[in-house]
Amino acid sequence: MSKKTDALRRFSGWVNGETAGHAAVRREAARIEHKKLLPELDEQQRIRLFSWQYKLVALVVCLTVVAVLLYTVFHLPLFGDPENPAVNEVVQRYVEDGLEETGAVNMVAGMILDYRAFDTFGESSVLFLAVTSVMMLLLRDARNIVRDEDVQEEHERVIERQTSDIILQKVTSLVMPCIMMFGAYVVLNGHISPGGGFSGGAVMGAGLILLGASFGIDKVRAFFTMKTFRRITSTALLCYAASKAYSFFTGANGLETGIPLGTPGAIFSSGLILVLDICVGLVVACTMYGFYVLFSRGEI
Amino acid sequence: MDLHAFLTKAVSLRFEIAAVILFGIGFMNLMLRHNLIKKIVAFNVMDSSVFLFLASQGYIDGRIAPIAREGIVGAEHYVNPIPAGLVLTGIVVSVSVSAFFLALVQRLYKHYHTVDFDEIMIMAKKKVD
Amino acid sequence: MLPIYQNIPFVCIFLCMVCGITMPLQKNGRTALWTAVAACLTVSLLCCCLTLILYTGEESFVYQMGHFPAPWGNELYVGPLEAMLGMTFSAVMALSLLGGRRTLMEDVLPPKQPFYFTMMCMIMASLLALSFTNDVFTGYVFIEISTLAACAIVMARDTEKTIAATIRYLVISLLGSGLFLIGLAMLYCITGHLLMPQLRQKVFMLLVMNRYRVPFTVVVGLLTIGMGIKSAMFPFYAWLPQAHGGATTSSSAVLSGLVLKGYIVFLLRIFYRVFTIQEIRALNITNVMFAFGVAGMMVGSLMAIREEHIKRMLAYSSIAQIGYIFMGLGLGTDGGVQAAVFQIMVHAVTKPLLFLCAGRLSEIRGHEKSLYRLRGAARQDKLAGIGFTLGGLSMIGIPLLGGFAAKAFFAAGALTMGVKMWVALLALAASSVLNALYYIPAILALWSRGEQDPSPAAPDRGFMTSASALMAGVLALGTMAGPVIAVIRMGLSML
Numbered sequence: 014m015s016k017k018t019d020a021l022r023r024f025s026g027w028v029n030g031e032t033a034g035h036a037a038v039r040r041e042a043a044r045i046e047h048k049k050l051l052p053e054l055d056e057q058q059r060i061r062l063f064s065w066q067y068k069l070v071a072l073v074v075c076l077t078v079v080a081v082l083l084y085t086v087f088h089l090p091l092f093g094d095p096e097n098p099a100v101n102e103v104v105q106r107y108v109e110d111g112l113e114e115t116g117a118v119n120m121v122a123g124m125i126l127d128y129r130a131f132d133t134f135g136e137s138s139v140l141f142l143a144v145t146s147v148m149m150l151l152l153r154d155a156r157n158i159v160r161d162e163d164v165q166e167e168h169e170r171v172i173e174r175q176t177s178d179i180i181l182q183k184v185t186s187l188v189m190p191c192i193m194m195f196g197a198y199v200v201l202n203g204h205i206s207p208g209g210g211f212s213g214g215a216v217m218g219a220g221l222i223l224l225g226a227s228f229g230i231d232k233v234r235a236f237f238t239m240k241t242f243r244r245i246t247s248t249a250l251l252c253y254a255a256s257k258a259y260s261f262f263t264g265a266n267g268l269e270t271g272i273p274l275g276t277p278g279a280i281f282s283s284g285l286i287l288v289l290d291i292c293v294g295l296v297v298a299c300t301m302y303g304f305y306v307l308f309s310r311g312e313i
Numbered sequence: 314m315d316l317h318a319f320l321t322k323a324v325s326l327r328f329e330i331a332a333v334i335l336f337g338i339g340f341m342n343l344m345l346r347h348n349l350i351k352k353i354v355a356f357n358v359m360d361s362s363v364f365l366f367l368a369s370q371g372y373i374d375g376r377i378a379p380i381a382r383e384g385i386v387g388a389e390h391y392v393n394p395i396p397a398g399l400v401l402t403g404i405v406v407s408v409s410v411s412a413f414f415l416a417l418v419q420r421l422y423k424h425y426h427t428v429d430f431d432e433i434m435i436m437a438k439k440k441v442d
Numbered sequence: 443m444l445p446i447y448q449n450i451p452f453v454c455i456f457l458c459m460v461c462g463i464t465m466p467l468q469k470n471g472r473t474a475l476w477t478a479v480a481a482c483l484t485v486s487l488l489c490c491c492l493t494l495i496l497y498t499g500e501e502s503f504v505y506q507m508g509h510f511p512a513p514w515g516n517e518l519y520v521g522p523l524e525a526m527l528g529m530t531f532s533a534v535m536a537l538s539l540l541g542g543r544r545t546l547m548e549d550v551l552p553p554k555q556p557f558y559f560t561m562m563c564m565i566m567a568s569l570l571a572l573s574f575t576n577d578v579f580t581g582y583v584f585i586e587i588s589t590l591a592a593c594a595i596v597m598a599r600d601t602e603k604t605i606a607a608t609i610r611y612l613v614i615s616l617l618g619s620g621l622f623l624i625g626l627a628m629l630y631c632i633t634g635h636l637l638m639p640q641l642r643q644k645v646f647m648l649l650v651m652n653r654y655r656v657p658f659t660v661v662v663g664l665l666t667i668g669m670g671i672k673s674a675m676f677p678f679y680a681w682l683p684q685a686h687g688g689a690t691t692s693s694s695a696v697l698s699g700l701v702l703k704g705y706i707v708f709l710l711r712i713f714y715r716v717f718t719i720q721e722i723r724a725l726n727i728t729n730v731m732f733a734f735g736v737a738g739m740m741v742g743s744l745m746a747i748r749e750e751h752i753k754r755m756l757a758y759s760s761i762a763q764i765g766y767i768f769m770g771l772g773l774g775t776d777g778g779v780q781a782a783v784f785q786i787m788v789h790a791v792t793k794p795l796l797f798l799c800a801g802r803l804s805e806i807r808g809h810e811k812s813l814y815r816l817r818g819a820a821r822q823d824k825l826a827g828i829g830f831t832l833g834g835l836s837m838i839g840i841p842l843l844g845g846f847a848a849k850a851f852f853a854a855g856a857l858t859m860g861v862k863m864w865v866a867l868l869a870l871a872a873s874s875v876l877n878a879l880y881y882i883p884a885i886l887a888l889w890s891r892g893e894q895d896p897s898p899a900a901p902d903r904g905f906m907t908s909a910s911a912l913m914a915g916v917l918a919l920g921t922m923a924g925p926v927i928a929v930i931r932m933g934l935s936m937l
Binding site: 099162307 | 322323325326327328329330333334336337340341344345369370371372373374378379380381386387388389391393394395396397398401402404405406408409410412413415416417419420423426431
């Protein structure tokens, strides 16, 4: 009976990923050592007492906010009502004239990449800022490496190389081209069908992450290094900035852009929207993969 | 307002009410939880609730999605596309902030081996600046 | 074709954003620093020209961002006030980067220095966008840019304490953003517009027809509280001392002097251009801001008196000065709002001066931060000592300096308001005394004579340039307050 529970415990440990025994033991030891640094019980008690008052105040504040918002919601316009204040001349122009003015069949794409393109520029910059700040935090350098972390990293890398997961790798080599093609399709068709730079970029990023997870990050690093990453993100955003600067400048000054809108429904239509979709798609794909590899490895 | 009218209105406003309740849940947990990972999850719940609220503003009964179709012309056939665009922007911002927050938590975990914010503040106070 | 000067706001915003985007491609921190400083100085120069043109021409203009006018496309709205604020903010940022560069190059590791300057350029872009935008959703996007970049520059120093302080700052900031976003969503729900001129028309119609009163009041409250949380209004200041006190010198200067002001400027513009300031006063939002402002003034100064750590003392002092701004907004008179905007400019120039001098003095003494160990440090670098003294005297309210002019305008704005006048004047008096109680001992400690004569420290030309320029700014605001307040008055009347 004890043998069965022992085997069961080991099996559940393997399912939960507690394989590499040495690393787990070391982490546990470090955790115990850090628990000792916590102060004696009375100081902890003092802090818990203060936080009891803080919790009460915070609870009261939250409940007030929720109550006020619920009361407000009952005074809002009805859901799905065509007489809503939100349905006005703005919506009318986007829907009726959007096709001829922007050339995009997908009205949402036309809206975010042509009518309200400045917001989207800000949003792409937020993504760029996020990946830059994650790089500032997690890129390995002299300050954020803990004692025997590089030994641990080397250990994990050796394990990764040895235990190649056959099923995962075979399936990935079949599915990965389809994923990248689908992602590219979603990006390029952003102005014709539902999709666009953000969703297509996320799909491509997910494909890269799958490649990194199944074959190991070293395989991806063969074609996607830190230099590639920096160049692609900065160039794509610069291209976006240049297109939008040209568009804003000509628009504000009343000049013609000189960019043809093409026939609606074709891929090469809607002027600059295709270019912007591609730029955004590249930035999002690189960013998604960048997040994954920075969190797991600390370097791109 | 009698009970029947009140309930009908509540049912018709179901998305907004759900959004506000989720907002409250997210807000409360963001303020009160000690565990940093749970704070991040709470922030995501809070932001998602605002997106639900915004997206529900766009829907109009009986109309189709805002992709122009052959033969169907005129604003009275399509749903309002503006909230969809606003939600798109909001989702990207939410993802970016979550990633940044998680990176901060990972750095702190590497050093302190705990994700409890109270314990981290106590241990951080003991160190010299 | 528009007149050339009307393209200036667009050029400024895009210059800063493009600089930020290309920073990671720079070779090292040095080139990144000079690019950032050059960009900020260019923006400052352009905005200076724009201010002069707009003030002498008494005009303000709308700049269409794209081929479609409002309400279908984005727009910028620029008047003399926005141009002057843009000029001040960019000049202060360039000087802060220049003055704190030596500590910066030690605090941030070389591979990550270009990223730091990306964040700074993005903060500059977001400050300009928040001052110039005519659209509330664009404002939200740039608020998020500002939040992320500000958190990033706090944790640039890469110690565990700063990372813990960053998390606290980020959590509280996100609460503010969440409240602001849901307020924005409700505003869109009841009006259907996102551009400010159309919002104002719709709001006027709603008030006349008396529809959606409850959501309208709640929206105003949510927007105010959201922005108040992010700019350290009274009950929400707990995150500020550790974040500003622990960061590197340039970061503290930019955070205290500029980032907090961006949110207040945006809130002010929303009050004037969407809700009309008369409606805000009718809703008694101004009374709430007045109460919180006065409370902030007292609490900030009281907590600064107990601080030994020089940078945290300056951070608590920032809370008090932000309290002044909210008190001015809450007075309910035009004079009060003008005084608040003047205080924004004065604090934007004085606080970075104080932080830069404190950073320099601390650097000479081997990065010691407590006032006890910095005794006599001013004798080793006289310019830093004089700068700190000047900044401190300005905070206390000595004539000839900017702080005195700001307090005089506050008092003038309060004179006709009855009960509020008594409270405001009392608060100004008490706060001046409290400021003196911690600045004078600090100044005396820095200039105290020790047993041996300390040797003068190696000169830092970047610091000398910035400190002199900022001191000149403080003196200019103190002596030439007349033209500045005239520009503010004209700008506010056009909003």
